Amino acid sequence: MQLEIRGLTKRFGTFTANDHIDLTIEPGEIHCLLGENGAGKSTLMNMLYGLLEPDEGEVLLDGKPATFATPGDAIEAGIGMVHQHFMLVPVFTVAENIMLGREQTRGLGVLNRASAATLVRDLSDTYKLAVDPDALVQDLPVGVQQRVEILKALANNAEVLILDEPTAVLTPQEIDELMSIMDSLRKDGTSIVFITHKLREVKAIGDKITVIRRGKVVGTTEPTASESELAEMMVGRGVKLVVDKDDADVGEVALDVKNLTVIGARGTTVVRDVSFDVRAGEILGIAGVQGNGQTELVKALLGLVRPASGRIQLEGRNISRHSPRQSLEEGIGYIPEDRSHDGNVGSFSVRENLVLDLYKHDEYSRGLALNLRAMSANAEQRIDEFDIRTQSMNSSVSALSGGNQQKVVVARELSRSLKVLIASQPTRGVDVGSIEFIHKRIVAERDKGTAVIIVSTELDEIFALSDRIAVMYDGRIVDIVSPNILRDEIGLLMAGGGGTAKKNA
Amino acid sequence: MKKTAQVVALTSVLALSLAACGDRPKENAGAGGSSPSDEAASSSAAPSPTASNPDFKACMVSDSGGFDDKSFNQTSHDGLVNAVKKLGLKTGEVESQSDSEYADNIAALLREDCNAIVTVGFLLGDATEAAAKKNPDVDFAIVDYGYAKPPKNLRGLSFNTAEPSFMAGYLAAGMTKSGVVGTFGGAKIPTVTIFMDGFWEGVQYWNKQKDDSVQVVGWDEKSQSGSFTDDFEDKIAGQDTADNLMSQGADIIFPVAGPAGLGALESAQATNGEVNAIWVDTDGCLSAAEYCDAIISSVMKGMDVAVEKAISDSVGDKFTSDPYVGTLDNGGVQLAPFHEFDGDVPQELKDELDTIKQDLVDGKIKITSPSAP
């Protein structure tokens, strides 16, 4: 099916989110929609899927005009969508989730689970999705859950599949698997709209690339375009994809972790006997596939989780029993991996979030009274310094794009003098322009003599920033290596050394 | 949107044309535009009042339970309705929902320029007294409350219900087959326990006279302890409590719990004559007629008479603060007729009850209840 978009426009008040967008997606084509966060990609797709009503323009399916008042209409017309946030019922099985809304019954309203299971198995085999129809969705890893979403769309006979930032939540392995699934779908004639801001992925799988900036199509190009060309189209200026940094000027050991063990919420050991140290003025990267204990490790470092055993020493003092507040006061900066969950209070203003862990300092309060003037002055300064794009300091943080939300967190954590900075996934879901900026700031912090720990599942990021790389697998640090190591070698370490123990397969 | 509107319009036209067959009734002369309640409204169709005092406003505040409780508030309200019927008055009435509202409710009626205000229930005692002191031009009467030194415009209306309850106890002891009779109250307050005390004493009197050993479950005057629903409105609680008494062998139940007591009637009726009840406040065969076949008799508390008297005194400028105490002697309290049980109660027992009544009036039998007025 050919999908053509002509002059599609959507305005929110005075703000034009989509301005006369033209786009043609041919059958069996993977069409990448590239743009920064807030460029208008999701708005466009929500109009296509019947979630938003366009103010102008039209959608043509095989040359015939079509309007979608509801997602139901869009599904009917053969459009499927996999959202960033999955729409699955966790306590249902895969088959049940796929039946949802179009339950097949055998007389008397008895659900026909068997036929749903068969359908899942068939589709799963055809596209090599490897999904067990009887598994509970809540037990599945994120990557498989995403495949269930894809199955749901396929079960509805989708001919055009919209994938909204599908790789944001995936591990490198899962991304590879997704790519091969997309490839087999393409071979079968399904068109795919692939929304992303990751240049590497676009080049790897795309047939055609359309770049959107500030609600307008800035151009359509081929995947042969270079990454820097693409980045320039996206951001509207030249972007440095490699971080400029000098060799580390390493000082004393700032943070020393010895035999740290953490028991997780479900009673399993998630961090096993981990030891490492970070010195002032260096960046230690912690690489690893998501879910190998990094999350719990950094939480233990801040004091959000009590370690079961081991010692954490900050400049020689034991801080393993400290509360988060004590750790923060001692000079640890903390950028959590999930900014909207742990980093910001979404309904709070930018001004308030910028002092979320500083409000008790004399600078911002006297006794019980907050010093609003000081908070505003701080906000004005940080917004300017970190180029946070917001209507005003009083806008709520949830109204900002992901990159700007992350800049709020980074700005806050870097606005006091630190001994150690712990940054977990500092650029996850952040656009290219902001990534460049955040990386620059982290390196600058290192150069001020702060010890920095970066946890990332993105190898690009690890290589770009780290002075040393620790690789985590199954709760252990399997090795600490130099950044001159080959990409393949580190991939092997991340998979448990031999590359055989592939997770969740 | 438009379609719905059309459908609505069409249906309403249809409904109206179906309903529009009626004829316009003649305008009621002097209806005064006020139809305070069902009773009063129906009274406007009845023969016109014997007197007319269109400028006099008689008002009433209920206790929680409302004017349709088939018991305490309703009987008091009947007094107001009767006064309106006879004297042609304007009315104003407010139902209380909780203890916190009494003062507000009285104040609201004062703003409506009431000439006389009757409050129902001892809980309103303080609020009524305060209002009476502040508004010497308005006459106040309160059901179930007596003041030691009331202001001139406040009359307490209290009732020695222990007397007819004594008769009810004697009657129950005479009628029981199982030898166990039961009673329970809505709350452990004097205006309730006075019934239970009288009932208990009546049974003891039977035992003494007849050398019998009829038992009372649910109340003991000596220890002042027994069964309570702690709620005057919860019919289910009344039913549960009655069932409990029945499981202890009681075959005659004396519920002193207002509408909650209706649950006991329900339970009794369900036994098809095995268990019966004696109702309180009103003649149960009239106020709760659907249960008449399970009601042997009722202890009537003539609140209607007392209220009507207070209002008519106020209308006729004869109002005094002398307290009113309803007794068997002045007819303010009495035992109701037996209705459907008239044939079942032995003549001998009826005669004995007459004697007891006389003895109570004459003071030959002394009530020992601590709650008696």
Next chain:
Amino acid sequence: MRERPLRLPASWLPSVKVTMASMVLALLVGALLILVSDRQVIESFRYFFSYPWDAFRHSGEAIGESYKALVSGSVGSWSAITATLERAAPLICAGLAVTLAFRAGLFNIGAQGQLIVGAVCAGYVGFHYELPPVVHVLAALLAALVGGALWGGIIGVLKARTGAHEVITTIMLNYVAAALLTYLLTKESFQQPGSNNPRSEKVDAAATFPSILGVHSGIVLAVLAAVGVWWLLERSTVGFELRAVGANADASRTAGMSVANVYTLAMVVAGLLAGLAGAQQVLGHQDSLTASFGGSIGFDAITVALLGRATPLGTVLAGLLFGALSTGGLAMQAGAASTPLALTQVLQALIVLFVAAPALVKAVFRFRESDGGGAVMAKGWNS
């Protein structure tokens, strides 16, 4: 980027619009109910086609009289206004107790229990001790605040230490408080001497709120409390923590706040405010404790807080509205219209219903989608 001194939420105008529209809608539905419950109107509709004018006249009269009574009975005279203010005062205080807890992400169903315990403490100090005038009322007031705060604090501690859901614990403690009151009222030390009625001794005159122009000064305390809560929430570090935890407990914990302490503190302050409402009842509105002296204030408070969108100013306005509705409702019942009491309660319920379902109101009045926020209570359960 300049500082605006008194910042209202950007969405305040639309939500006021929706609230107003809800009230209009409720009054319209109420008018319909007045018609249906009026005998004369029903009668006249029976012969609608022979004398249609009658039906319109009677309808007009019924609605007119009822709503006239509603207005004149609530704000029509000084005595009506004082009655409205006296009704509103405890509703505002208890409403603030719900609002404050709500901002910390806690759904405080327990204002009723906190109010009862506060009032019992105030009452006991009020009638049991003899103290000089000003000292006595302050001591009784303090007792109410401490009692309410303790009762609320129990919930906070349970939540903070064991994670027990506050909705359940508050409901349970409401029962405990009510039963405690009933029990105490059977004790001689509480009852009036020479009486075994379940009614406490009268509070010493020195312990009652002084009157100002016929209104007991409780309403002043209520307004001060609202200002205090506003300051606490919007201008203090404590409020900053409270709102942060209410909006995102995880981020607050990560930023170094102690969520457990915040929960405890929020419930202590909420209980204190509800205790103040209890003091209003026993030291101002009436002068002794009875089994249901609190009425349903603690529960109406939830509605007041909801209607006020969990802001102090909104709570004050909603409390005043509810006070006016209930005194006006009395006038509707007592006056010429004799509107049933149930109708005022239906009116209150309808207003809240429409406020809670903004989509419905917007559909009826064809407001734009961006107007007004969603129902503020929507997230109460997720804490």
